[in-house]
Amino acid sequence: MLDADSLSKPMFEPPAEVQARPWLDRVHEWIVTVDHKKLGLMYVCYGLLFLVVGGVEATAMRIQLALPNNHFVSPQTFNQLFTMHGTTMIFFSAMPIVFGIAVYLIPLMIGARDMAFPRLNAWGFWMSALGGIILYFSWIGGNGLYGAGGAPDVGWFAYAPLTSPAFSVGHATDYWIIGIFVSGFGSIATAINIITTILCLRCPGMTLRRIPMLAWLNLVMAVQVILAVSPLTAAQIMLLIDRYLGGHFFDTQAGGSAVLWMHFFWIFGHPEVYVLVLPAFGILSEVIPVFSRKPIFGYSIMVAATLAIGFISMSVWAHHMFTVGMTSYANAFFVASTAAIAVPTGIKIFNWLGTMWGGKLIFKVPMLFSVGAVCQMLIAGLTGIMLSAAPFDWQLGNSYFVVAHFHYVILGVIVFAVFAAIYYWYPKVTGRMLSETLGRWHFWLFLIGFHFTFDFMHIPGLLGMPRRIYTYDTGRGWDIWNFIVTVGVLFQALAILVWVVNVFRSYFKGEVAGNDPWNAWTLEWSTTSPPPDYNFATIPVVRSARPLWDRKHPEDPDWKYE
Amino acid sequence: MAASTLTVPQAEMPMSPHLRGRVGMWCMIAAESAIFTIFVVAYLYYAGKSISGPTPREVLEVPIFISICLFSSSFTIVMGERAIDRGNTKLFAMWLFGTIFLGAIFVAGSLREWHRLIYEHGVTISSSLFGTTFYSLVGLHLSHVIVGLTMLSIVLIFALLGKVKQEHAERLGVLALYWHFVDTVWVVVLSVVYFIAR
Numbered sequence: 001m002l003d004a005d006s007l008s009k010p011m012f013e014p015p016a017e018v019q020a021r022p023w024l025d026r027v028h029e030w031i032v033t034v035d036h037k038k039l040g041l042m043y044v045c046y047g048l049l050f051l052v053v054g055g056v057e058a059t060a061m062r063i064q065l066a067l068p069n070n071h072f073v074s075p076q077t078f079n080q081l082f083t084m085h086g087t088t089m090i091f092f093s094a095m096p097i098v099f100g101i102a103v104y105l106i107p108l109m110i111g112a113r114d115m116a117f118p119r120l121n122a123w124g125f126w127m128s129a130l131g132g133i134i135l136y137f138s139w140i141g142g143n144g145l146y147g148a149g150g151a152p153d154v155g156w157f158a159y160a161p162l163t164s165p166a167f168s169v170g171h172a173t174d175y176w177i178i179g180i181f182v183s184g185f186g187s188i189a190t191a192i193n194i195i196t197t198i199l200c201l202r203c204p205g206m207t208l209r210r211i212p213m214l215a216w217l218n219l220v221m222a223v224q225v226i227l228a229v230s231p232l233t234a235a236q237i238m239l240l241i242d243r244y245l246g247g248h249f250f251d252t253q254a255g256g257s258a259v260l261w262m263h264f265f266w267i268f269g270h271p272e273v274y275v276l277v278l279p280a281f282g283i284l285s286e287v288i289p290v291f292s293r294k295p296i297f298g299y300s301i302m303v304a305a306t307l308a309i310g311f312i313s314m315s316v317w318a319h320h321m322f323t324v325g326m327t328s329y330a331n332a333f334f335v336a337s338t339a340a341i342a343v344p345t346g347i348k349i350f351n352w353l354g355t356m357w358g359g360k361l362i363f364k365v366p367m368l369f370s371v372g373a374v375c376q377m378l379i380a381g382l383t384g385i386m387l388s389a390a391p392f393d394w395q396l397g398n399s400y401f402v403v404a405h406f407h408y409v410i411l412g413v414i415v416f417a418v419f420a421a422i423y424y425w426y427p428k429v430t431g432r433m434l435s436e437t438l439g440r441w442h443f444w445l446f447l448i449g450f451h452f453t454f455d456f457m458h459i460p461g462l463l464g465m466p467r468r469i470y471t472y473d474t475g476r477g478w479d480i481w482n483f484i485v486t487v488g489v490l491f492q493a494l495a496i497l498v499w500v501v502n503v504f505r506s507y508f509k510g511e512v513a514g515n516d517p518w519n520a521w522t523l524e525w526s527t528t529s530p531p532p533d534y535n536f537a538t539i540p541v542v543r544s545a546r547p548l549w550d551r552k553h554p555e556d557p558d559w560k561y562e
Numbered sequence: 563m564a565a566s567t568l569t570v571p572q573a574e575m576p577m578s579p580h581l582r583g584r585v586g587m588w589c590m591i592a593a594e595s596a597i598f599t600i601f602v603v604a605y606l607y608y609a610g611k612s613i614s615g616p617t618p619r620e621v622l623e624v625p626i627f628i629s630i631c632l633f634s635s636s637f638t639i640v641m642g643e644r645a646i647d648r649g650n651t652k653l654f655a656m657w658l659f660g661t662i663f664l665g666a667i668f669v670a671g672s673l674r675e676w677h678r679l680i681y682e683h684g685v686t687i688s689s690s691l692f693g694t695t696f697y698s699l700v701g702l703h704l705s706h707v708i709v710g711l712t713m714l715s716i717v718l719i720f721a722l723l724g725k726v727k728q729e730h731a732e733r734l735g736v737l738a739l740y741w742h743f744v745d746t747v748w749v750v751v752l753s754v755v756y757f758i759a760r
Contacts, residue, residue: 116582192589199585202576226589230596237597238604241698246688249604249698255611255691264600541570 034118035533039125040104041429046129047096051415053136054088055496057081059489062453066486068474075470079153080172082468084135086156087176090272091183092132094410097418098279099128099190102218105425106194108524108531109212111203111540116196124190131183138175152176155468157265158239160250160258165243174243181236184229191225194218203523205542212522212545213296216303217282220310221275227314228271235264259324266317274313277409278306280417281348284370287420288352290520291367292359295546295558298351305344305351312341322390323397331390338388345381349374364518365439369420372447376412380405383458398468401461407454419446419499426506427513431529434510438502442495449491456484521546583736591743594706598747601699602754608695609759615690621683624756628671629748632707635664636745639714639738649728655721661741662718665711672704696755703751706744713737 030038061081064072073081103121107114115121138151152172154162163173198219202211239261241247248254250261289296296302318326318334326334352374361367383405387393396402419442426434460478472478516525526548527536544550544558610617642657676697679685687697717737720726726734 116579117586120586188590188593192586192593195589196582196586200576200579200582204576205570205574206576207574226593227596230593231600234597234600237702238601238698241687241694247694247698248688248691249608249694251691253613255608255613256694257607257611260604260607264604267600543570 034114034122036103036107036115036118036121037429037531037533037535039121040100040102043096043100043103043125043128045100046125046132047093047100050088050093050096050132052496054085054093055493057085057088059493061085062486062489064471065482067483068472068479070471076150076153078470079155079468080151083152083155083176087135087152087180088132089410090156090276091180092128092135094276094414095183095187096125096128098218098221098276098414099124099187101283101418101421101425102194102214102221102279103190104429105524106197106215106218107201108527108535109215109522110198110201110206111523111536111542112197112201113535113539115193116200117193120189121193124186124193127186127189128183129186131179131181131186134175134182135179138172138179141171141175157262157269159265160256160261161252163239163243164251168243174240177236177239177243181233181240184233184236187225187229188233191222191229194222195226203539203542209300210542210545213285213299213302214279214282217278217285217306220306221278221282224271224275224278224310224313228268228275231264232268235261235268238264259321262321262324263318266320269320270317271313273406273409274309276414278309280373280414281306283417283421283424284352284373286522287366287370287424288355288374290424290518291362291364291370292356293362294355294359295521296351297354297357299545301347302351305347308344309341312337312344316341319388319393322393335388335390339385342381342385342388345377349378349381364423365434365436365443366420366424366518368440368443369416369423372443373413373416373420376408376416376450380408380412383408396461398466399461400465400467401458403467404454404457404461407457411450412454416446419443422503424518425524426503427517428524428529428531430507430510431513432506432510433513433517434506435502438498438505442499442502445491445498446495449488449493449495452488452491453485454488456481456488460485516548519552521548523547526551580732583733584739587736587739591739594743595747598702598750601695601702602750605695605699605754606759608691612691615692616683616685618692618696618755618760621679621685622756622760623675625671625675625752628668629752631664631671632668632745632748635661635668636742638664639741643731643735643738646726646728646731646734651721651724651726651728654726655718658714658718658721662711662714665707665714669704669707669711672700699751700755703744703747706747710741710744714741 030042033039060073061078064070064078103115103125106112135152150172152158152168152175154168154173154176158173158176161167163177198211198215208216238247238249242249242251242256248256250256250258252258285296285302316334316338318330319338322331322334356371363371383401387396387402387405423434423439426432460481463477463481465472465476465478465482472482513529515527515529517529518525523536523540523542524531526540540547542550544562546558550557550559638657638660642654642661645651645653645657685693685696687693714737717726717734
């Protein structure tokens with residue numbers, strides 16, 4: 001349908017005997033694979049599976065909170081639900097999805113045939129997968145000898161002394177520790193792989209000034225994983241020493257400190273937000289230019305802003321701890337650094353707007369999700385600046401206002417960007433387009449549901465509703481808001497259902513995509529859909545940041561202006 | 563469009579794939595450094611906060627001899643690297659053996675110190691906050707030494723079987739990088755545990 005299709009024809013069709021192998025053979029091939037495309041897909045599918053699991057947990061909590069004095073789940077179950085929901089969504093849904101997108105796309109985008117360490121890539125994926133299985137095994141094995149527990153119920157940041165052997169009887173907390181510990185190793189391995197791939201395997205001409213924005217953002221993300229996930233690993237080792245060898249790291253009665261755990265956790269916990277959101281920014285920076293028919297506005301400023309975010313985000317962690325009580329100097333420092341991070345983030349928003357400004361906007365589904373994510377990033381950023389002011393945080397810390405704020409980032413930006421990515425790259429991965437009609441239903445239902453849930457969630461927070469409460473009395477003014485919040489969840493669940501139908505239906509019946517259905521400019525669109533095992537028959541040579549533009553427009557190539 | 567029609571200036575050629583081992587190892591060293599940093603911070607933060615048990619000043623003796631051995635092993639492995647760069651596999655095996663020997667002395671000396679602390683002074687990982695932080699920081703480093711020794715020993719076995727050739731010099735350089743890291747961390751751990759927070 002586009003001139004790009006005439007550029008390169010499918011080069012390779014598997015012979016009939018390869019396609020007709022028994023299913024066990026093909027499953028085996030996926031299990032032992034070291035191919036970055038298969039591993040990337042497994043990462044994403046694994047993360048999406050846990051997205052549904054974590055979503056079910058969230059729905060159960062929202063049903064419990066829909067009405068005052070409700071008894072849908074017990075208080076013990078509620079504690080387990082919010083712990084499992086948080087842990088699942090961060091470690092076993094969001095991280096695998098962003099890693100999967102990175103692992104699938106980066107070699108294709110920089111003109112390489114695989115990651116730098118293919119076997120390490122497989123190891124990283126299977127460690128992450130093992131971590132999720134260990135965490136969920138706690139529903140079965142967490143009771144231990146004492147008959148207490150079930151799933152972990154210490155909250156996703158597991159503050160001391162809740163995790164001490166005296167208060168966490170049984171093995172539930174150990175499954176939580178080891179699950180995160182194991183998946184942390186996988187994350188660090190994949191981060192090492194991403195950095196090495198981008199630094200060492202770029203094709204000729206692909207300088208660091210020309211790699212796609214998605215590669216840049218994932219490079220900074222990987223550096224952050226190395227610097228932020230490692231401290232969490234260290235802290236989990238300390239917690240294991242406390243629980244199993246009788247250590248005293250977080251035992252206040254022996255001189256240890258519960259506050260030190262908070263510091264260690266948030267040294268990981270805050271950069272982790274950027275670990276998730278930077279790849280989302282990368283997706284937006286790929287989708288928005290293509291659907292605005294303009295190159296990204298201010299490439300080098302975008303890179304600089306990314307580096308600034310990466311740098312500043314390492315020194316903001318204690319804004320999670322204003323209510324703990326720190327010295328006024330520490331408060332002032334963390335207020336200033338937290339507010340400062342809004343500057344590079346703002347630069348990014350303006351650059352996306354600058355990309356769209358005067359462009360020929362095409363509102364296909366990926367673009368709808370991207371524009372939604374940009375708008376919601378603005379709102380999430382504004383409530384973030386509000387919470388960065390320590391006095392404001394003293395009032396609203398640990399309230400539903402905070403919950404609404406960070407869900408705005410995680411759902412409103414990261415999940416929206418992931419959906420944009422799925423609609424944008426699904427044709428490349430499967431060779432077929434996702435249905436545009438179902439996609440629009442998905443987008444609008446999800447957008448409406450999202451705003452019902454998370455816009456209105458700010459209000460009970462402002463009215464003083466703390467997070468993690470199991471139920472509440474009538475007459476506090478929270479009832480109607482909680483009900484609206486829960487109604488929004490139904491819209492979101494419906495949207496997810498539409499999307500699942502779309503993914504499966506389009507896999508068999510979708511319109512055949514061709515190599516380059518969006519008339520895009522990065523290298524992954526120059527190969528077949530789905531790409532062959534070796535990605536490129538000959539390693540490409542590039543001369544600008546938009547190699548496919550140069551090929552499609554030899555009369556007016558980008559490199560003349562670089 | 564044929565790719566060969568495009569010529570790329572030398573300055574725009576990307577880094578060579580053969581450097582990936584080195585880049586990957588540097589990334590891993592960064593990750594390991596972050597882990598050690600957290601343990602060092604915990605050690606410094608808790609220095610003198612222990613409620614019971616002997617203080618570090620009462621029980622710790624600066625491990626001069628084994629530290630010299632560990633630091634010297636960085637020198638021997640550099641000599642080993644030079645030998646394999648020139649293709650002298652016999653000399654390489656000798657220097658490698660020297661490295662492992664010095665590393666083994668370090669492990670033995672550390673274990674002797676632990677034995678003394680446990681049986682003469684009753685300092686265990688659960689006896690006091692000092693014990694917890696001491697054994698976990700020094701133990702974390704010691705476990706890295708043991709991992710490094712295991713890898714070096716595997717290389718030594720291959721070298722004695724005549725399987726290590728000059729073409730493996732780059733990979734052995736990556737392994738040596740890890741060993742240098744282990745030695746460098748000991749500079750930090752030694753100064754923190756035996757001098758700064760004593």
